[in-house]
Amino acid sequence: MLYIRHESREGAIQGLHHGPEAALVLGVTPTGVVARTGGMVEEGYRCQVDLACQLASKRALLLVEKANPSLPFPRGKATGVTGVQHRKRMPDRMALTVVITVLLSTAACEVEWGGGRIALEDPAPPPDTTVTPEEPDVRLAPIPDGPLLFLARLSPDGSARVVPLASLGGEPVGAVLTSLVYPDTVDDGYRARFDSTFLAAGAELQLHTSGERIGSLILEGSPRVRGAACPSVGSGRALLLPGQTAPPYAFALPAEAGDAAPALVRPIEPTRRMSVAGPVLAERLIDDARAFLAQRVAFTPVWLPDDTIPGMAATYLVNDSLAPGPPAGEAISLFFLAQYDVAAGYRALWQEVRRYDSAAEKEVFEYLDWVRLPAGRLDVLRRYDGTRAGLATSLLPEGPAAGSREVGWIEPTACSALELLEGP
Numbered sequence: 114m115l116y117i118r119h120e121s122r123e124g125a126i127q128g129l130h131h132g133p134e135a136a137l138v139l140g141v142t143p144t145g146v147v148a149r150t151g152g153m154v155e156e157g158y159r160c161q162v163d164l165a166c167q168l169a170s171k172r173a174l175l176l177v178e179k180a181n182p183s184l185p186f187p188r189g190k191a192t193g194v195t196g197v198q199h200r201k202r203m204p205d206r207m208a209l210t211v212v213i214t215v216l217l218s219t220a221a222c223e224v225e226w227g228g229g230r231i232a233l234e235d236p237a238p239p240p241d242t243t244v245t246p247e248e249p250d251v252r253l254a255p256i257p258d259g260p261l262l263f264l265a266r267l268s269p270d271g272s273a274r275v276v277p278l279a280s281l282g283g284e285p286v287g288a289v290l291t292s293l294v295y296p297d298t299v300d301d302g303y304r305a306r307f308d309s310t311f312l313a314a315g316a317e318l319q320l321h322t323s324g325e326r327i328g329s330l331i332l333e334g335s336p337r338v339r340g341a342a343c344p345s346v347g348s349g350r351a352l353l354l355p356g357q358t359a360p361p362y363a364f365a366l367p368a369e370a371g372d373a374a375p376a377l378v379r380p381i382e383p384t385r386r387m388s389v390a391g392p393v394l395a396e397r398l399i400d401d402a403r404a405f406l407a408q409r410v411a412f413t414p415v416w417l418p419d420d421t422i423p424g425m426a427a428t429y430l431v432n433d434s435l436a437p438g439p440p441a442g443e444a445i446s447l448f449f450l451a452q453y454d455v456a457a458g459y460r461a462l463w464q465e466v467r468r469y470d471s472a473a474e475k476e477v478f479e480y481l482d483w484v485r486l487p488a489g490r491l492d493v494l495r496r497y498d499g500t501r502a503g504l505a506t507s508l509l510p511e512g513p514a515a516g517s518r519e520v521g522w523i524e525p526t527a528c529s530a531l532e533l534l535e536g537p
Contacts, residue, residue, distance in 0.1 A: 263365035287486030328353035343528035381414035426480035448478035463518030472499025
């Protein structure tokens with residue numbers, strides 16, 4: 114137990130004794146009435162305590178509360194408070210019971226309270242319990258770290274539009290195509306970082322068509338946004354070799370992905386051999402009783418590796434067209450890329466046959482162009498479904514069988530490069 118040993122003047126208590134081994138000094142100074150209503154003290158005094166002993170040194174608050182609410186409290190200070198008890202955990206983990214009698218001097222009327230409750234409080238500010246709203250998770254998503262494949266729309270006057278198509282990853286460059294899809298949970302500066310890296314004013318890209326480099330594209334900056342989840346559309350000027358006719362579409366590549374000597378590219382004229390062999394090959398590949406109804410809707414002569422006679426790409430349809438929308442009935446689509454063989458005539462290196470009767474299942478392919486990458490040849494197709502046209506490419510490296518092709522990458526349906534380039 115702790116007992117008062119003696120009192121000092123001016124209301125200070127200075128002698129608390131806890132056995133022969135510990136001496137404590139308790140200084141009590143009234144600081145004022147906390148609240149007063151109708152002449153009654155509601156809360157009492159709040160006093161400062163200096164507490165020191167051999168076991169610990171701590172600064173605390175002594176709270177004196179009025180014990181008898183019915184007793185009047187005239188102007189002045191109370192002369193007597195009887196402390197009842199308080200339990201507090203000290204730094205040495207000793208639970209102490211404090212019994213204190215406090216005598217306070219005053220120049221006003223003396224009032225005996227008849228008891229009170231004393232509590233020791235930590236003088237440190239109370240912990241901040243304000244609930245801070247959590248900040249949104251703002252992450253700086255990384256932009257692609259490799260070269261990109263671009264699709265460019267060229268005009269006869271030399272102006273051009275260009276849109277990033279896919280990221281060229283893997284080793285060698287272009288072994289893997291990764292779609293460019295803008296994240297929707299990243300910071301607002303993602304597009305600015307992307308455009309300043311890949312579509313900056315003054316940047317030069319190489320223009321390619323039919324596997325050859327035909328010139329350069331100088332970007333002019335100020336790319337335009339046509340869709341929140343789509344890459345920006347850049348603009349620039351096409352610088353073509355003298356005598357080169359501007360194709361409607363061309364691929365644009367950075368130097369590390371398409372470093373090649375410029376060369377003129379001339380259109381390949383269809384031959385009679387192609388016109389005769391095409392329907393025969395299509396009927397054989399469709400392998401259906403209605404194959405004779407197939408109509409050719411697209412045809413492109415194409416140079417293939419080691420060719421001395423051009424190959425060809427063609428699209429045949431039964432009960433359908435290239436336009437969006439459902440077919441006219443049970444439909445069949447055929448795409449093939451064929452190479453000429455001296456002994457056997459034209460043989461298909463790549464064929465895609467689809468049977469469907471609704472817009473949801475529709476899938477029609479049309480040849481666009483090809484580009485030479487460090488990883489090999491990349492053939493690019495237009496792909497039509499029931500609502501829109503996108504792009505698809507052959508698998509890189511080339512398919513599992515030597516010289517074969519198959520679909521390896523399909524453009525995300527949310528953003529079509531063809532539609533972005535054709536927009537206003």
